[in-house]
Amino acid sequence: MAKITYIEADGTEHVVDIATGKTVMEGARDHNIAGILAECGGACACATCHAYIHHEWFDKLSPANPVEEDMLEFAVDTDPSRSRLTCQITVTDMLDGLIVQLPES
């Protein structure tokens, strides 16, 4: 279990508990947090689960695999220093406190 803060583009904050093993994308979807469409359901095929990771957390995550990197390179409004596909981040206890900023969708 990890407490994750999702901040919508308009500043609305959601602090929710996400079960270990789910992804950061699933956590947002399960709590109906706007800004993460996740059309492909986590298949790393759509980039509609893109979000910005707070700079204090970005380097603590296991790095993006090459597929995710390539997707991010050409997704809209990405920032190499903080963008991730949230369906590729699996929640562990280590992520307790993670802060995720959602893009304008």
Place this chain on the structure above:
Amino acid sequence: MTHVIVVGAGQAGAALSARLRQQGFEGQITLIGEEPVAPYQRPPLSKKYLTGELPIDRLYLRPASFYADQNITLMTGCRVERIDRAARRVITPRGPLAYDALVLATGGRARRLPQALGGGLDGVYTVRTLADVDAMAPEFVAGRHLFIVGGGYIGLEAAAVARQRGLTVTVLDASSRILNRVASAQTADYIRAQHLAHGVEIIEGETLDHLTGVSRVDGALLSNGRQIPADFAIVGIGLAPATELAEAAGLDVADGITVDALCRTSDPAIYAVGDCASFPHGAGHLRLESVPNAIAMAEAAADAILGHGTPYRPNPWFWSDQYDMSLQIAGLSTGYDRVVSRDSDRGKSFWYFAGARLLAVDAVNDPRAYMLGKRWLEAGLSPNPAHVADASRELKSLGTS
């Protein structure tokens, strides 16, 4: 507008209900589905759910609490029997329900093999619902022989899962080649090669005489006389859009429920979205079977119901996972006159053109080609085909016009 009823609790029905609330609709929403479970994702049924990697609780589109929280009345295990347009009611086994706006999001049913060809034998499965896949899952035991009728995406995904789990697999496609309806010969060649390398037998351009067996399938007899033993069979020969409610109600139907650009059927109080709906496209109509279309069309219809709709225009895309192949498709290839292929460090992409105009891209393990192709297509831009084919040119540097 006080009561919106949505028939079909699948991808589109769920997206439409969620969108109505997100847009501030405060009336009643009733989402009625024939299946006994809450809305779930179908794509993993032939991928990670079938391999066992994705547990059922992660298959659902939303947690059970979502519907109550959003004040959406979800009625599962309830088949709408009839639409009474004059009285604006739907008739269900649990009684009639009155609507102000009705949405048909009924999807479709997997086409079956006729009884005469053995379609009714035990051990013959289709892949559309969770129940279908739960029923076939125990058959996936290493060493057994799976016979697949139909070399489309669903059949090939099932083949890949079966090989990964140690089954012997034969795929039969009656047309001249696999993926005939949906992809170019070049794409099909590439994908076929992967399946052959993984030990799948692929038979193309041969027809099935019938599936053999007394009460349970034990093999297949092809029209050329060849007999193939099998322990079970999967039939993946396409989808029949679920139009029967619409037809019985006298709505316009032609390969799907005909809708206008605002997703309205020939009765303006009734909308249709997703796999069952055929919308205006170019000079004619188009019906798509994909998650992105189901979602985008559902959202367009929700906005139209709320009075601020804009004409629905899809940005078609699709994906498929087989072995370690991740296939991403952008655009619609219909009408192409040439295909240009391009190698990248990890994969390959196939670019469909009509003259100088880019129509679609199939990218295998090449997300950059997919992402760029999709952006260009959405912007109406086309790269020079000769430059696309030249792998020494950086994708990013390709000029578009």
